[in-house]
Amino acid sequence: MSPQQSTPTRLHIVTGKGGTGKTTVAAALALALAAEGRRTLLIEVEGRQGIAQVFETGALPYEERKIAVAPGGGEVRALAIDPELALLDYLDMFYKLGRAGRALKKLGAIDFATTVAPGLRDVLLTGKACEAVRRKDNAGWRAYDAVVMDAPPTGRITRFLNVNDEVAGLARIGPIYNQAQAVMRVLKSTETAVHLVTLLEEMPVQETVDGVAELRAAGLPVGAVVVNMLRPVLLDDADLESAANGRRTAVAKALSQAGLGGARKGGQAERLVDPLLAQAHEHAQRVLLERRERAEIATLGLPTYELELRGEGVDLGGLYRLADSLRKQGMTGGES
Amino acid sequence: MGTSAGGTDMSLENPGDLESPVLAIDPLLDDPKTRIIVCCGSGGVGKTTTAAALGVRAAERGRKCVVLTIDPARRLAQSMGLSELDNTPRPVTDIDESAGGTLHAMMLDMKRTFDEVVLQHADPERARAILDNPFYQSLSAGFAGTQEYMAMEKLGQLRALDAWNLIIVDTPPSRSALDFLDAPQRLGSFLDGKFIKLLMAPAKVGGRAGMKFLNVGMSMMTGVLSKVMGAHLLGDVQTFIAAMDTMFGGFRKRADATYKLLQAPGTAFLVVAAPERDALREAAYFVERLAAERMPLAGLVLNRVHGSGAPQLTAERALAAAQALEEPRENLVDGGIVDREAGKADSVADGTDDGTDPKTPAEAADDMTIPPEQRLAAGLLRLHAERMRVVARERRTRDRFVSVHPEVPMVDVAALPGDVHDLDGLRSIGERLAGDHPAAA
Structure with a gap:
């Protein structure tokens, strides 16, 4: 069904137009992967605490912590990336800059890097995700089998993921250049897949089609389309x-x-x-429109998964059911 | 303008439900004192469409109006006759100008707006140095955040041109809801920051008295920066900051002026939402944040609200009737089953309220003993039951918001079956915004 069978996807990047439920889909996918027994990390990058809301817990700190247990015992860890802390982290990791890092903060350099030059924020966010993908423990085992990122919306995704190319171009040489290149290697590899969440409505589908074209043009690996909040057809x-x-x-x-x-x-x-x-x-009008949009999605030639609308919004129980549905449809690449 | 001015009408609708003051759109659009309308809200709630529909309605009611959109869906842009990204307001044709109004529309081009600012504030030589700087080129082409600054900059420019008497602004789909409000202040605090001074030139800092910390730490800092960023990049950033230095003052003044403009009478904020949990939670956040910033809120536009032409028939009763029609062994005689059957089926329907009805239409269709018109009627009833559930759910979500913010004027806009492609579509949304169409579709 997909090229994922040869190399299992390890970094799932979930994007979608605003209002399509990409956070819910990212959470459900993480649960589904954990249910296959994979150690899974779910990452939030937009500082909205959407993951905490979906899992009905308090705000997440900048720390990888267990957030859910999947049926079968696999667990999902979650991390809400704080760009400021990520920058200090990054400086510390690469340059052992404990004290100097604090001094930079005092000077407002951290503010500068994370808010005023927001491109650098994207560098940190993508960098942190790729670090989690590549991380190994002392024995050489991978820390995570799968990382799922609740990414920025479709309109911004290509630029977001490609920011390191841009940075590499700016830096030309040196540690930032090397780091940027390393991140791009992960993002463009066959281990990464960018999934697009859509509704069967004109604007989200159009944005999905445009988004896929942009991602492909940038050489970024497109994964699947997830049609979310599918409404029941009550009249034939x-x-x-x-x-x-x-x-x-x-x-x-x-x-x-x-x-x-x-x-x-x-x-x-x-x-x-x-x-x-x-x-x-x-x-009848809606059914007709949905049929047209479905045909439009089919022209993309991508694996497509569908999730039904849950009327009252998705509660924790609903989330597990969505995860189960994604798994049964084969999105996790495991046996269904 | 704001909550107290002509834009609101204190009469109430739908007695029996939780009530909000009605947001009356036409008085808001018609009031010559209304000069700026800002539409804000989370992504995917129809913000841009609302802004465009308001523009069309305002123009056809006699205002000289310009709509500033940010990243509109291509088809929506086309509906207003805008085919490509263009940083200049273009006249929208086919607007009924008999009331003396006109409509212009434009899409924000971040890079060009940024370039214009540079060209306007720096002398030609310096401007060239900035525009050619690779760091600038990256920054201006639209990383997250730049959009907010430039949207506000463009708003300031349009206002200063004074060619229109009403500006309608669609806000960027921000990562966090009100980034565009923070933009001027964030810029300001950054420009005053020590980091800028540090980056500008170590030599300069050396000359300053009383900045011992900086002096001591300086060589270490530049060393660190150079190590972290690479000498090339640091050089580019330094050149950029140095070149920008002269225009920072003007930049900051403009940012402050725009912020004040937003607070001024004459500006009206409309929060746009849909009757869904997440969208209304964001809307509540906007409402609170606008109040905290003393920004004038005109009200809430609730898009995509569902209604029914037969509200007297409850979901439970419709489902019970549908089930009765799909049970062929019950010998249905006109009027024969009314009370007993409906009552019995009601209890069944209650137990399956999560949407898993025992009999799907498809299963029912297999049963050939059911006459086609009964099958059709049953289908219509199930459809109605689903609609009534949606109506009830939306009402609950809406009520939750109203309980917390009963003072916010509100208007419901009935859901359309499809998207808007042309001016007629925008006109029809405008009518719904103005309350010409009942929410019951």
Whole structure:
């Protein structure tokens, strides 16, 4: 189904237009991977504490901590990256700059790097994710089998991931150059996949199509499309056809038979007919539109997974069900 | 303008529900004192569409209006006749100008806006040095954050041109909700920061008295920076900062002026949301933040609200009736099952309220003994039950917001089945915004 079978994906980057539920999908994917027995890290980069909300816990610190246990015992750890702390971390790791790092902070250099020159923020965020992917313990085992990133939205994703190319171009030589190149190597490798979350609506699908084209042009590996919040189709084609033909009298009679009042003109059942047919008409329009959008997604030639709308929003139980659904559909690449 | 001015109407709608004052859009658009409308809200709630629809409506009601959009969906841009990214306001044709209004629209081009600022504030030689600097080229081309600065800069420019009497701004899809409000201040604190001075030139710092810490730490610092950044990059950044130095003052003054402009009477903030948990949580955050910054909030636009033409028929009753119609062995005689059957099926429906109804339409369809019109009626009833659940859910989400912020004027905009592609679509949204269309679709 996908090229993922040869090299299992280790870095899953989940993007999507605002409002498509990418944080929920990223969380569900992390749970699904953990359910396969993989040590999984879920990373948040936008400082919104969306992961904490999805898992119904308090705000996450800048620290990898266990956030959920998957069926079968695998666990998901989560990390909300704080760009400021990540920068100090980075300075410390590469340059052993404990004291100098603090002095830089005092000078406002950290502020500069993380807010005023926001490109550097993206460097730190992608750098931290790649560090987690590459990290090994003393015995040489990988710290994580899979890392899932709840990434910036589709409109910004290519620039976000490509920031290190830009930085490498700016620095030309030296440690920043080397670090930037190393990050780009991970991001462009076959171990990475950028997944796009969409709804079956025009704008999100259009943005997905544009996003895929941009990612491909930049040489970044595109993974799958996840169609989220799929609404149920409650009337089939034949029904929609009869509804369109407006068989008012027959419908009024049936409604009356079901005990909803009189079918005569002005009767309770009769008065229901127009609004119900109007709703059916809207439904028909939506089904048609969704079919068109689905065809549009199919032209991308990417593995596509679908998640149903959960009316009340996704609670913790719902999240496990979404994870299960992704796993059954084969998104984790394991046996289904 | 703000909450107290002509934009609101204290009458109430939907008695029995939690009530908010009605946000009356037309008085807001018509009031000549309204000069700037800022639409903010989280991503994916129809913010840009709302801004465009307000622009069309304002123009056709006689305002000379310009809409500043940021990164609009291509089709929406096309609906206003904008085919490509362009940093200059372009007239939107096919607007009904009989009331004396006009509409211009533009998309923000960050790099060009940034370039314009540089060209305007620096002498030609210095401007060239900045524009050619690789660090500048990267920064200006649109890393996260630059958009917010430039949107505010462009707003300031449009206001200064004074060619329009109403500016409608769509805010960037910010990482955190109100980055654009922070932008001027953040810029200011950065420009005053020691780091800038450090970067500008070590020699200069040496000449300053009373900055012992800097002097002592200086060689270590530049050494560290050079080590971390690489000598080339440090050089580029230093050149950039030095070249920008002369224009920092003007930059800062403008940022402050824009911030004050946003607080001034004549500006109205509209928070845009959809009746979903996350979107309304963001909206609540916006409302609180705007109050904290003393920014004038006009109200909340709640997009994509569902209604029903048959609200008298509850979800439970519709489902029960649908089930009755799909049970062929019950010999349905006109009116024969009314109370008993409906009551019995009701309890079944209650137990399956999470959406897993025992019989799907497909299964029902297999059963050939059901006459087609009964099948159709059952389908219509299930569809209605689903709609009524959506209506109830949206109402609960909305009520939660209203309980916390009962003072915020609100307008519901009925959901459209598809996206907007043309001016007529925008007009129809405008009508809904103004309350010409009932929320019940």
